[in-house]
Amino acid sequence: MNDVLVAEDLRRSYGDTEALAGVSLSVGEGEVFALIGPNGAGKTTLVRALTGTTDPDSGSVSVFGTAPESADRQRLGLLPQSFDPPERLTARELVEYYAGLYDEARDPEEVLAEVGMADDDGTRYENLSGGQRRRTCVGTALVNDPDLLFLDEPTTGIDPAGRRALWDLIEGLADRGTTVFLTTHYMEEAERLADRVGLLADGELAAVGSPSELVAEYGGRTRVVVETGEGDGEAREALAGTDFEVESTAEGLVIGGVRPEDIGEVVTALNDRGVAYDALTWKQPDLEDAFLRVTGQSVAGGAGVSLGGDSGETALAGGER
Numbered sequence: 195m196n197d198v199l200v201a202e203d204l205r206r207s208y209g210d211t212e213a214l215a216g217v218s219l220s221v222g223e224g225e226v227f228a229l230i231g232p233n234g235a236g237k238t239t240l241v242r243a244l245t246g247t248t249d250p251d252s253g254s255v256s257v258f259g260t261a262p263e264s265a266d267r268q269r270l271g272l273l274p275q276s277f278d279p280p281e282r283l284t285a286r287e288l289v290e291y292y293a294g295l296y297d298e299a300r301d302p303e304e305v306l307a308e309v310g311m312a313d314d315d316g317t318r319y320e321n322l323s324g325g326q327r328r329r330t331c332v333g334t335a336l337v338n339d340p341d342l343l344f345l346d347e348p349t350t351g352i353d354p355a356g357r358r359a360l361w362d363l364i365e366g367l368a369d370r371g372t373t374v375f376l377t378t379h380y381m382e383e384a385e386r387l388a389d390r391v392g393l394l395a396d397g398e399l400a401a402v403g404s405p406s407e408l409v410a411e412y413g414g415r416t417r418v419v420v421e422t423g424e425g426d427g428e429a430r431e432a433l434a435g436t437d438f439e440v441e442s443t444a445e446g447l448v449i450g451g452v453r454p455e456d457i458g459e460v461v462t463a464l465n466d467r468g469v470a471y472d473a474l475t476w477k478q479p480d481l482e483d484a485f486l487r488v489t490g491q492s493v494a495g496g497a498g499v500s501l502g503g504d505s506g507e508t509a510l511a512g513g514e515r
């Protein structure tokens with residue numbers, strides 16, 4: 195696979211803040227690369243450095259084998275994180291305007307349909323909802339049918355249905371061979387879309403790999419988390435007679451290495467001792483866990499399969515009170 199994007203030891207500081215502390219990466223032709231990181235990790239600074247929108251203090255970037263400033267704009271698409279187009283233009287006028295900036299452009303109507311804006315294309319940007327605005331902006335980044343597309347937090351502020359529609363769109367672009375570099379806070383977005391994920395924290399790329407590689411290497415084991423609300427002492431005692439390893443953490447009492455078929459044993463041990471708990475959740479390791487383990491930081495709430503909860507509606511909900 196040819197690398198269309200290569201960065202070597204990129205550094206960028208703003209005063210005392212080191213936004214990029216030496217980032218090196220490469221993205222192959224046709225690959226979808228997702229950069230995950232919490233607020234302030236340096237994602238936008240990295241996108242700006244990769245696209246030539248900001249100069250790094252040191253390090254180098256190559257886009258299609260040349261410096262980003264000299265790269266063929268016809269082949270590049272960029273959706274910046276903050277994008278404020280003229281508000282009084284309609285969605286259609288905006289996409290048409292951006293199409294007019296290129297020697298060759300796609301049919302604006304087709305682009306509007308692709309981003310789900312065909313029905314609202316006559317509405318002024320100022321009157322569109324947040325999600326419609328973001329979709330229109332994605333449309334403006336697609337007008338030149340780019341070979342390499344940068345999307346800085348494309349789905350932030352979009353409702354779940356809109357997010358899924360954009361994921362379908364990005365998947366379609368990837369299927370047609372577009373190389374995509376995207377940043378996101380959403381683990382499920384990276385997990386669903388990315389061939390490879392980079393975990394960025396404090397300006398450093400802490401790990402890079404496919405979602406499954408990262409989860410397998412850093413995600414840890416399947417586990418049950420018991421939220422007791424009143425200290426873990428009783429629950430620890432109840433589980434002392436089992437073979438499970440228990441650990442008190444910020445998310446609750448974590449019982450490691452519990453397979454789905456072992457959940458009953460955990461519940462029975464707790465119930466036999468009359469341990470009160472608010473929720474009992476079985477979790478498979480995911481990218482959030484990998485991120486936490488690699489960086490010591492959290493990006494967002496991880497996904498889990500809840501077997502109980504405050505409502506007490508399910509069979510395994512809260513223990514005895």
Ligand SMILES: Nc1ncnc2c1ncn2[C@@H]1O[C@H](COP(=O)(O)OP(=O)(O)OP(=O)(O)O)[C@@H](O)[C@H]1O
Pocket residue numbers: 208211212213231232233234235236237238239240275
């Ligand atoms: N123009 C600037 N002037 C001063 N500091 C900046 C500037 N741009 C970024 N920073 C700082 O650099 C660090 C990285 O910011 P950046 O916007 O790249 O992070 P991010 O990962 O994109 O965050 P978010 O998810 O909140 O968008 C932050 O501490 C930020 O405050």
